[in-house]
Amino acid sequence: MSELRVKRDPEGTRRRILDAAVEQFTKFGLAGARVDAIATAAATNERMLYYYFVSKEGLYVAVLEAMYARFAEREGSLDLSGLQPSDAIRNLAMSIWAYLRENPQWLNLVNNENLHEARYLERSRRLCETISPVVDLLRSILERGTSEGQFRSGVDPIDFYVTLVGMGYYIVSNRFTLEAFTGRNYSDLCNLESISTLHVDMLLAYLRRDPTA
Amino acid sequence: MSELRVKRDPEGTRRRILDAAVEQFTKFGLAGARVDAIATAAATNERMLYYYFVSKEGLYVAVLEAMYARFAEREGSLDLSGLQPSDAIRNLAMSIWAYLRENPQWLNLVNNENLHEARYLERSRRLCETISPVVDLLRSILERGTSEGQFRSGVDPIDFYVTLVGMGYYIVSNRFTLEAFTGRNYSDLCNLESISTLHVDMLLAYLRRDPTA
Amino acid sequence: MSELRVKRDPEGTRRRILDAAVEQFTKFGLAGARVDAIATAAATNERMLYYYFVSKEGLYVAVLEAMYARFAEREGSLDLSGLQPSDAIRNLAMSIWAYLRENPQWLNLVNNENLHEARYLERSRRLCETISPVVDLLRSILERGTSEGQFRSGVDPIDFYVTLVGMGYYIVSNRFTLEAFTGRNYSDLCNLESISTLHVDMLLAYLRRDPTA
Amino acid sequence: MSELRVKRDPEGTRRRILDAAVEQFTKFGLAGARVDAIATAAATNERMLYYYFVSKEGLYVAVLEAMYARFAEREGSLDLSGLQPSDAIRNLAMSIWAYLRENPQWLNLVNNENLHEARYLERSRRLCETISPVVDLLRSILERGTSEGQFRSGVDPIDFYVTLVGMGYYIVSNRFTLEAFTGRNYSDLCNLESISTLHVDMLLAYLRRDPTA
DNA sequence: TATGAATGAGCATTCATTCAT
DNA sequence: GATGAATGAATGCTCATTCAT
Numbered sequence: 001m002s003e004l005r006v007k008r009d010p011e012g013t014r015r016r017i018l019d020a021a022v023e024q025f026t027k028f029g030l031a032g033a034r035v036d037a038i039a040t041a042a043a044t045n046e047r048m049l050y051y052y053f054v055s056k057e058g059l060y061v062a063v064l065e066a067m068y069a070r071f072a073e074r075e076g077s078l079d080l081s082g083l084q085p086s087d088a089i090r091n092l093a094m095s096i097w098a099y100l101r102e103n104p105q106w107l108n109l110v111n112n113e114n115l116h117e118a119r120y121l122e123r124s125r126r127l128c129e130t131i132s133p134v135v136d137l138l139r140s141i142l143e144r145g146t147s148e149g150q151f152r153s154g155v156d157p158i159d160f161y162v163t164l165v166g167m168g169y170y171i172v173s174n175r176f177t178l179e180a181f182t183g184r185n186y187s188d189l190c191n192l193e194s195i196s197t198l199h200v201d202m203l204l205a206y207l208r209r210d211p212t213a
Numbered sequence: 214m215s216e217l218r219v220k221r222d223p224e225g226t227r228r229r230i231l232d233a234a235v236e237q238f239t240k241f242g243l244a245g246a247r248v249d250a251i252a253t254a255a256a257t258n259e260r261m262l263y264y265y266f267v268s269k270e271g272l273y274v275a276v277l278e279a280m281y282a283r284f285a286e287r288e289g290s291l292d293l294s295g296l297q298p299s300d301a302i303r304n305l306a307m308s309i310w311a312y313l314r315e316n317p318q319w320l321n322l323v324n325n326e327n328l329h330e331a332r333y334l335e336r337s338r339r340l341c342e343t344i345s346p347v348v349d350l351l352r353s354i355l356e357r358g359t360s361e362g363q364f365r366s367g368v369d370p371i372d373f374y375v376t377l378v379g380m381g382y383y384i385v386s387n388r389f390t391l392e393a394f395t396g397r398n399y400s401d402l403c404n405l406e407s408i409s410t411l412h413v414d415m416l417l418a419y420l421r422r423d424p425t426a
Numbered sequence: 427m428s429e430l431r432v433k434r435d436p437e438g439t440r441r442r443i444l445d446a447a448v449e450q451f452t453k454f455g456l457a458g459a460r461v462d463a464i465a466t467a468a469a470t471n472e473r474m475l476y477y478y479f480v481s482k483e484g485l486y487v488a489v490l491e492a493m494y495a496r497f498a499e500r501e502g503s504l505d506l507s508g509l510q511p512s513d514a515i516r517n518l519a520m521s522i523w524a525y526l527r528e529n530p531q532w533l534n535l536v537n538n539e540n541l542h543e544a545r546y547l548e549r550s551r552r553l554c555e556t557i558s559p560v561v562d563l564l565r566s567i568l569e570r571g572t573s574e575g576q577f578r579s580g581v582d583p584i585d586f587y588v589t590l591v592g593m594g595y596y597i598v599s600n601r602f603t604l605e606a607f608t609g610r611n612y613s614d615l616c617n618l619e620s621i622s623t624l625h626v627d628m629l630l631a632y633l634r635r636d637p638t639a
Numbered sequence: 640m641s642e643l644r645v646k647r648d649p650e651g652t653r654r655r656i657l658d659a660a661v662e663q664f665t666k667f668g669l670a671g672a673r674v675d676a677i678a679t680a681a682a683t684n685e686r687m688l689y690y691y692f693v694s695k696e697g698l699y700v701a702v703l704e705a706m707y708a709r710f711a712e713r714e715g716s717l718d719l720s721g722l723q724p725s726d727a728i729r730n731l732a733m734s735i736w737a738y739l740r741e742n743p744q745w746l747n748l749v750n751n752e753n754l755h756e757a758r759y760l761e762r763s764r765r766l767c768e769t770i771s772p773v774v775d776l777l778r779s780i781l782e783r784g785t786s787e788g789q790f791r792s793g794v795d796p797i798d799f800y801v802t803l804v805g806m807g808y809y810i811v812s813n814r815f816t817l818e819a820f821t822g823r824n825y826s827d828l829c830n831l832e833s834i835s836t837l838h839v840d841m842l843l844a845y846l847r848r849d850p851t852a
Numbered sequence: 853t854a855t856g857a858a859t860g861a862g863c864a865t866t867c868a869t870t871c872a873t
Numbered sequence: 874g875a876t877g878a879a880t881g882a883a884t885g886c887t888c889a890t891t892c893a894t
Contacts, residue, residue: 166380461890627845647873694865
């Protein structure tokens with residue numbers, strides 16, 4: 001009764017399911033994604049999905065974790081030492097914005113999480129350390145800028161970080177409605193460049209303002 | 214034998230369905246909302262929903278239109294004449310942000326639209342004039358500021374508007390994930406005030422920068 | 427409170443509903459026809475349909491009666507006196523077959539009735555006198571043919587009539603499946619002519635056979 | 640603890656669904672048949688129907704195929720060699736007519752197909768070879784009859800076949816309306832025998848006519 | 853006579869999930 | 874580890890019909 005060609009590839013099956021799930025959840029959200037579409041796209045059957053991830057929601061949390069892990073990895077690899085503080089700010093901003101632009105599906109997932117009031121995020125406690133290294137990095141840049149007399153003092157690094165990320169987030173996440181209302185496509189490189197310049201100038205104008213006041 | 218609830222009330226039925234739909238679509242998105250939950254919440258039956266709005270998608274578009282109409286109405290009623298340009302900017306920003314803060318469900322709807330690549334928004338042509346009056350208002354403030362020597366010249370009003378809205382949008386729309394990652398609750402008044410101050414200062418620092426350069 | 431232009435046309439409304447119903451019932455059958463499609467096609471509303479015909483089934487019976495009435499009218503107007511018996515047979519057959527060919531929807535209705543085991547037909551007792559005049563006509567032709575020595579004797583007029591009608595009925599009613607299986611389109615004039623010739627020859631060969639046997 | 644009904648029985652489940660579908664579709668037509676009635680009659684649930692047949696229409700096509708297959712099988716098993724040409728014709732006719740009489744639901748299905756203008760039949764390419772063997776058989780009988788000097792020459796086998804089938808088809812398919820109008824029940828054996836005799840005599844009278852002309 | 857509004861039961865179909873092998 | 878078969882509760886939507894004016 002032995003089969004000659006039994007395809008047993010547990011790692012591969014698991015990863016194929018996860019990849020397919022990322023695609024479907026980011027495209028259609030938690031409610032819109034279909035279990036059987038994920039299984040088909042992963043070239044396996046629905047049963048395996050339950051075998052590895054227990055439930056649709058379990059798979060969704062796994063997707064969330066995978067996405068945040070990728071994001072953290074990228075942010076963690078930033079090296080801004082040796083740059084002027086203002087250049088460091090510019091580079092940090094440009095790097096984060098580029099990531100957002102290159103991973104728009106990621107933002108769909110985050111929006112979906114906010115729709116659910118971060119219910120699933122809370123289940124996965126190991127995500128929450130993700131952000132701190134970048135904020136720490138930003139804090140040290142701000143401190144360096146202040147001590148070198150270039151930046152104003154008293155800037156809250158978290159608020160500043162949130163503002164910086166939000167600038168990039170908004171124009172990527174809302175690119176479709178923005179185009180519908182403004183007629184301007186913020187995926188176009190030239191529109192992107194000019195608004196990014198505006199954003200960087202704004203961040204630095206704020207930081208630099210102190211000495212002249 | 215008098216009935217408390219009027220049996221024949223087309224206007225009322227239509228509005229009750231629309232109100233219930235706003236609630237459900239903003240809570241669960243297009244895919245997540247349930248037709249029968251909407252009908253129950255509207256104290257009518259599913260059939261009437263189709264009678265007035267043809268399909269679930271038709272109802273969704275009607276919700277979209279209603280929400281944008283409310284937003285436009287609010288923005289259109291702003292009177293900033295007689296204010297100093299910088300105060301006008303501050304008031305405009307505060308007013309828009311307050312609206313976003315007070316209508317977080319509205320942002321869920323917009324996010325949902327972006328998930329669908331604004332497919333449904335495009336169906337409703339009458340939405341797209343919504344934005345222009347506010348941009349026109351902003352443009353005139355910027356021009357006044359420039360001609361009075363307070364603001365730098367050459368600021369693109371659309372990019373500036375998008376940036377301004379985005380600042381308020383991001384912290385409302387992403388308040389749950391932000392709390393999960395930064396530990397800071399941007400619905401709290403004191404956190405809100407300090408980041409709003411940061412944002413206004415940033416906008417004005419950018420506009421004012423010219424003369425000192 | 428008087429309206430200036432109230433369109434009151436009871437006869438017209440009734441007839442428009444009936445016409446629309448003939449179209450829908452013959453096209454889709456009793457189960458397949460839609461009440462609202464009938465109302466729309468009749469340029470009135472569903473309520474009027476119930477006002478005039480009580481129910482969908484009532485309307486169906488009315489359609490049935492109207493169709494049989496038209497059929498009877500046509501058959502009743504045949505004048506075959508003065509023709510040779512064999513020519514009379516030929517003319518009778520050709521005339522009936524032509525009617526079937528020109529009113530294929532009529533056959534759909536009859537098939538539908540047989541699907542329902544003539545349940546609705548039975549409700550309408552006044553239909554059943556329809557057939558007898560034609561059978562009487564046929565009987566007299568057969569008798570004349572026999573007495574003139576051209577036709578065999580002992581031919582049952584009902585069986586003969588059923589056979590004659592069936593020849594035309596089958597190729598019209600089954601024209602679609604016949605084309606699918608035989609590749610031959612019995613709506614084409616030339617195919618129609620040759621099989622009609624076959625049928626007439628067959629009918630007459632049978633009648634004529636006696637004297638030579 | 641032993642179960643009487645086997646829980647896992649793909650072949651059986653599929654066949655039970657198909658059998659139930661034959662019953663429902665032949666009774667009520669495509670539009671009139673109910674999916675949940677089919678599932679109940681098959682002692683399974685609606686989901687399995689979609690599992691095996693994709694859609695209601697898919698199941699309808701499967702029923703169509705099954706019915707035509709049975710018909711073809713029966714016709715294919717006829718052995719008329721060794722019979723006189725006229726006896727062969729008689730046997731062929733009687734056999735086909737008997738099949739139609741014994742499977743009146745089959746005719747409902749065919750009528751339904753004609754109502755739909757054979758739309759579903761066309762989807763199933765493998766049905767269309769069904770007819771040819773019988774026509775070939777008939778052609779050889781006709782040729783044998785001609786070469787033996789018993790039958791006239793130049794008889795088109797397809798037209799002859801269509802006529803022969805139509806004779807039996809019409810009185811079975813229209814038995815209810817025929818009874819309503821003629822008062823004669825063509826399911827009764829004695830009525831059936833006399834009209835069948837008429838039909839066979841007619842077919843043979845036509846074929847035999849030549850030598851006397 | 854005419855019509856827009858309202859209804860509840862039923863429709864085909866799909867869902868996430870579990871069972872048995 | 875892997876898979877085809879099975880399930881019941883829902884899902885969006887349509888049906889013929891009736892109410893109120």
